[in-house]
Amino acid sequence: MPDAQPHRYGPSLRQTLSDPLSSLRLLGRRALLALLGIAAGCAAVVALLNIGHNAAHEAIRTFKGLGSEVMVGSFTATPGTVTRPAPATLDTQHVKQAVPGLREIAPAILYSATVRAAGQAYPLSVIGTSHELEGVLGLRLRHGRFLSPYDQQSTYAVLGAQAARALNVGSVSNQGPVAIEGYLFEIIGILADHGHNPLIPIPVDEAILLPIEGMRRITPTPEITSIIARGRQSERLAEDAETLRDYLAPKAPGHTVQVQIPQQLLDGLERQARTFSYLLLGLASISLLVGGVGIMNVMVMNVSERRQEIGIRMAIGARPRDIASLFLLEAMALAVVGALAGALLGVAAAWMFVRLSGWSFSLSMTSLPLGIASSLLSTLFFGLHPARSAANLQPVTALRDD
Amino acid sequence: MELAVPNTGNNHTTALPGDNLLQLEGISHTYPTTVGSRSTLHNVSLSVMRGQSCAIVGASGSGKSTLLNIIGLLDQPTSGRLLLDGQDMTRATAHIRAQTRNQRIGFVFQSFNLLPRLSALENVALPLLYRGYGHTEAQRLALQEVTRVGLVNRAHHRPAELSGGQRQRIAIARALVGHPDLILADEPTGNLDSNTAGEVLALLQALNREQGVTLVIVTHDESLAQTLQRCLLVKDGHLLERYPNPVHA
Ligand SMILES: Nc1ncnc2c1ncn2[C@@H]1O[C@H](COP(=O)(O)OP(=O)(O)OP(=O)(O)O)[C@@H](O)[C@H]1O
Numbered sequence: 207m208p209d210a211q212p213h214r215y216g217p218s219l220r221q222t223l224s225d226p227l228s229s230l231r232l233l234g235r236r237a238l239l240a241l242l243g244i245a246a247g248c249a250a251v252v253a254l255l256n257i258g259h260n261a262a263h264e265a266i267r268t269f270k271g272l273g274s275e276v277m278v279g280s281f282t283a284t285p286g287t288v289t290r291p292a293p294a295t296l297d298t299q300h301v302k303q304a305v306p307g308l309r310e311i312a313p314a315i316l317y318s319a320t321v322r323a324a325g326q327a328y329p330l331s332v333i334g335t336s337h338e339l340e341g342v343l344g345l346r347l348r349h350g351r352f353l354s355p356y357d358q359q360s361t362y363a364v365l366g367a368q369a370a371r372a373l374n375v376g377s378v379s380n381q382g383p384v385a386i387e388g389y390l391f392e393i394i395g396i397l398a399d400h401g402h403n404p405l406i407p408i409p410v411d412e413a414i415l416l417p418i419e420g421m422r423r424i425t426p427t428p429e430i431t432s433i434i435a436r437g438r439q440s441e442r443l444a445e446d447a448e449t450l451r452d453y454l455a456p457k458a459p460g461h462t463v464q465v466q467i468p469q470q471l472l473d474g475l476e477r478q479a480r481t482f483s484y485l486l487l488g489l490a491s492i493s494l495l496v497g498g499v500g501i502m503n504v505m506v507m508n509v510s511e512r513r514q515e516i517g518i519r520m521a522i523g524a525r526p527r528d529i530a531s532l533f534l535l536e537a538m539a540l541a542v543v544g545a546l547a548g549a550l551l552g553v554a555a556a557w558m559f560v561r562l563s564g565w566s567f568s569l570s571m572t573s574l575p576l577g578i579a580s581s582l583l584s585t586l587f588f589g590l591h592p593a594r595s596a597a598n599l600q601p602v603t604a605l606r607d608d
Numbered sequence: 609m610e611l612a613v614p615n616t617g618n619n620h621t622t623a624l625p626g627d628n629l630l631q632l633e634g635i636s637h638t639y640p641t642t643v644g645s646r647s648t649l650h651n652v653s654l655s656v657m658r659g660q661s662c663a664i665v666g667a668s669g670s671g672k673s674t675l676l677n678i679i680g681l682l683d684q685p686t687s688g689r690l691l692l693d694g695q696d697m698t699r700a701t702a703h704i705r706a707q708t709r710n711q712r713i714g715f716v717f718q719s720f721n722l723l724p725r726l727s728a729l730e731n732v733a734l735p736l737l738y739r740g741y742g743h744t745e746a747q748r749l750a751l752q753e754v755t756r757v758g759l760v761n762r763a764h765h766r767p768a769e770l771s772g773g774q775r776q777r778i779a780i781a782r783a784l785v786g787h788p789d790l791i792l793a794d795e796p797t798g799n800l801d802s803n804t805a806g807e808v809l810a811l812l813q814a815l816n817r818e819q820g821v822t823l824v825i826v827t828h829d830e831s832l833a834q835t836l837q838r839c840l841l842v843k844d845g846h847l848l849e850r851y852p853n854p855v856h857a
């Protein structure tokens with residue numbers, strides 16, 4: 207009688223864990239294939255989660271830079287009513303009296319046109335606006351000056367930083383006029399880089415800015431596309447936005463007037479980001495599916511190749527659950543290695559994407575556990591069937607050598 | 609029907625009269641094949657007492673291996689009852705059958721059936737690991753067994769680095785390491801030359817004599833069969849008692 211008879215039947219935890227590891231080394235090239243599948247799946251999940259995370263991060267960062275007192279108004283033609291143009295100008299003094307919560311307000315008409323300078327033509331955005339835009343958006347000038355209240359009837363223009371580079375305009379002095387739709391405009395200022403802000407619907411950097419009254423020269427029916435305002439108190443912003451909307455609504459019959467505050471805009475962005483995440487989720491599940499099928503394939507071949515071994519182990523006392531865990535843990539060991547490699551790969555890919563987009567990278571803490579766990583779950587799901595079919599073999603069938 | 613005396617599982621007690629280790633009652637077996645089914649055993653009944661040594665002979669294809677696999681709980685009969693040490697194993701779960709094989713039965717196969725990746729010692733230790741022994745203890749007991757079959761200096765070799773006779777001795781060590789009641793051997797000398805076959809056989813018989821292990825050996829070798837206490841003949845799926853060998857009985 208052997209001494210120290212164990213009180214529980216079945217291999218020890220150490221044995222259960224070390225057996226699959228030692229047979230793993232024998233899987234060779236095929237293991238590498240399954241590993242690649244799982245790694246790709248995990249990399250996809252991690253990369254996509256990180257890109258989503260950084261995109262959201264970026265949106266929030268720009269929102270913070272914007273200041274929390276900005277509101278954006280817009281007119282949309284109400285369907286089913288007689289089409290009438292939206293207003294072409296806005297009496298900003300009058301608005302400020304009617305809505306005392308506003309610090310500043312500027313209208314904007316967005317249009318795109320071909321701008322000619324020094325005999326060459328460039329397609330640019332044209333923004334008709336007032337001198338107040340400088341204060342509303344906090345624009346800074348690199349050269350010259352911004353539009354002033356006295357420029358209403360003039361043919362002055364201010365260039366956005368990007369537009370100035372495109373037109374090759376370095377300074378205001380000794381710069382000839384530029385032509386828009388046949389009209390000549392004199393450049394009086396060049397803006398410093400302002401940066402893109404997803405919440406602001408006008409592309410200041412890529413535009414040429416004109417006095418709003420002059421837009422009639424460029425388009426026969428100018429219509430205000432957006433109104434950008436800055437409130438005095440961020441806590442009262444929602445009420446002020448409502449007052450502003452009530453003020454604007456009668457001025458634009460046949461149009462629905464909306465005044466959004468950053469919180470709403472941000473909510474909209476978030477909704478968008480959520481849709482995007484579902485898309486990413488779909489992509490990631492497909493990758494995991496492919497990885498899982500790869501694992502399943504390796505395991506099915508593994509089981510059929512090692513049938514004799516299964517028979518021998520069964521003959522000397524391996525229970526169905528011991529056989530199942532042998533193969534399942536083998537698959538899991540593969541998956542762990544694959545998932546770790548994939549996680550690194552995913553972070554690297556996301557990092558590259560984020561840097562190429564010109565954002566700053568921040569690691570999503572949940573992406574790593576989520577990516578690794580979903581890879582392991584996929585492996586468990588796809589490995590269960592082959593492991594069980596091995597476990598349910600009759601010992602005599604497994605032992606037969608043919 | 610003779611009621612078996614419940615045995616508490618003390619492995620090496622001397623045989624009591626009527627102490628049936630193994631009892632088969634009306635065992636039949638059919639293989640399902642592509643053209644209907646093929647009947648291999650018909651209504652086989654058999655009792656083997658604890659400590660007996662027993663040969664099973666018969667023509668090729670007569671059903672000897674099938675019978676041995678059923679006795680060893682590797683296969684299930686189509687009908688009939690199988691009792692091991694008084695316990696009905698016919699409808700036992702795969703879990704219980706595996707546990708019973710591990711604790712009560714040792715197998716010796718014609719083709720050795722060692723795991724090629726493991727060393728001789730690890731092969732011998734494996735049944736103990738499944739039984740729940742720790743790694744160190746299993747290795748220690750396995751080494752004793754490897755020493756007993758005279759291969760202590762080959763303990764760390766892989767099966768591929770051993771001769772046929774040495775592999776079979778390692779397989780016997782593996783069958784013995786768990787101190788089974790019953791050793792089942794299917795043509796254990798079939799792949800060995802006559803000298804090595806003699807050594808392996810002597811090892812098995814010594815176990816039977818000195819430790820009272822019950823021995824059932826399927827063989828084609830008449831002279832081998834004659835050295836055992838009993839000889840059973842399988843003919844077309846029927847079991848006939850050829851002789852209880854008068855020399856040993
Ligand atoms: N898996 C199987 N499916 C169908 N028939 C089988 C199967 N295995 C064995 N048989 C048939 O069952 C019969 C008994 O086979 P078994 O292996 O028990 O014979 P045996 O007496 O051990 O022969 P041998 O001395 O050649 O080993 C044979 O006729 C064989 O053809």
Ligand SMILES: [Mg+2]
Nearest residue numbers: 672673674794
């Ligand atoms: Mg046979």
